[in-house]
Amino acid sequence: LGVDMLIFRRSHDMAEGDNVFEQWETTQGNTSLPILFAGSVNRNNISRIIHLNPYGVIIGKAITEAQNPALEASHFVSLLPK
Secondary structure (H helix, E strand, O other), X not given: OOXXXXXXXXXXXXXXXXXXXXXXXXXXXXXXXXXXXXXXXXXXXXXXXXXXXXXXXXXXXXXXXXOOHHHHHHHHHHOOOO
16 A cells, blocks of 8 residues: 555543553554554653654644643653654
8 A cells, every 4th residue: 555654643532541552562563664653642651652662753732732832842852862
């Protein structure tokens, strides 16, 4: 199909009990494509998401709805490997 990468998107309306990280492992185990993680990424879960070793992370509302979007973006950038 010519797919170069996948986006694994966690829905904002997922129930708290849904184990998105288990679903990540299943997805990752069934493809050799790079996978980006998106959806409901915030300061509370970014460390766990980084630990999953995704190809990339897409961060939306945590930045765009922050009181200081530039400061919030800087926080996430500071977590990137040097």
